[in-house]
Amino acid sequence: MEQGDIFVISAPSGAGKTTLCRRLLADDKRLCFSISHTTRRPRPGEIDGRDYFFVSRERFEAIEKDGGFLEWAEVHGNLYGTSRSQVFERLKEGADVLLDVDVQGARQIRRTFPDAVFIFILPPSWRELERRLYARGSEDSEWLELRLKNAAVELDAVTEYEFSVVNNELETALEELKAIILARRCRTKRVLERAGLAGSLGVQCGRNV
Numbered sequence: 001m002e003q004g005d006i007f008v009i010s011a012p013s014g015a016g017k018t019t020l021c022r023r024l025l026a027d028d029k030r031l032c033f034s035i036s037h038t039t040r041r042p043r044p045g046e047i048d049g050r051d052y053f054f055v056s057r058e059r060f061e062a063i064e065k066d067g068g069f070l071e072w073a074e075v076h077g078n079l080y081g082t083s084r085s086q087v088f089e090r091l092k093e094g095a096d097v098l099l100d101v102d103v104q105g106a107r108q109i110r111r112t113f114p115d116a117v118f119i120f121i122l123p124p125s126w127r128e129l130e131r132r133l134y135a136r137g138s139e140d141s142e143w144l145e146l147r148l149k150n151a152a153v154e155l156d157a158v159t160e161y162e163f164s165v166v167n168n169e170l171e172t173a174l175e176e177l178k179a180i181i182l183a184r185r186c187r188t189k190r191v192l193e194r195a196g197l198a199g200s201l202g203v204q205c206g207r208n209v
């Protein structure tokens with residue numbers, strides 16, 4: 001069975017990553033979202049088991065101790081982690097997996113999956129990032145200040161990512177994201193693996209493919 005690909009998406013808060021990921025997942029049925037565990041409390045409208053698995057710090061630490069996380073990190077004072085079993089099972093089923101993780105998590109993923117696709121979502125400007133964060137207003141001012149401080153740190157990591165998408169206009173950013181994913185799926189190796197094409201065409205997969 002053909003194994004799926006991993007797409008890692010990171011962005012500072014306010015870049016519009018969550019909206020972009022939701023749209024992408026709605027339009028692309030071959031892509032499945034890796035639902036992270038977090039110790040932060042759900043925001044209004046968020047659903048346990050859909051947006052995150054919301055767990056206590058004790059539960060999170062127990063999973064981590066058991067080696068259950070592929071990666072994990074502390075972000076804005078809360079713990080976030082990607083479940084190892086969830087990702088490996090989906091990949092084995094041939095699905096492509098979308099991971100929404102911070103830059104610390106992306107670095108850990110790269111160690112396990114150097115061939116994963118790393119995509120960074122950029123805001124059109126710092127001023128616009130500030131505007132979006134303040135408009136969101138889902139946290140108090142202290143939290144917003146922390147997010148702005150962390151955004152500067154996250155932005156510093158952009159050059160570690162092979163791909164960047166500027167989220168100025170949502171539809172354009174979405175098209176660019178889809179193009180990155182499509183290009184990945186058109187790699188010769190994957191095209192030949194699909195539906196046993198290499199065998200039926202009598203093509204040998206060499207070292208480069």
Ligand code: 5GP
Pocket residue numbers: 010011012013036037040071072073075076080081082100101102104105106
């Ligand atoms: P939020 O609390 O706003 O949903 O997410 C805060 C940050 O945590 C975002 O940068 C998001 O990408 C990151 N994040 C979400 N899930 C994970 C995860 O499983 N691992 C890591 N390392 N970061 C995550």
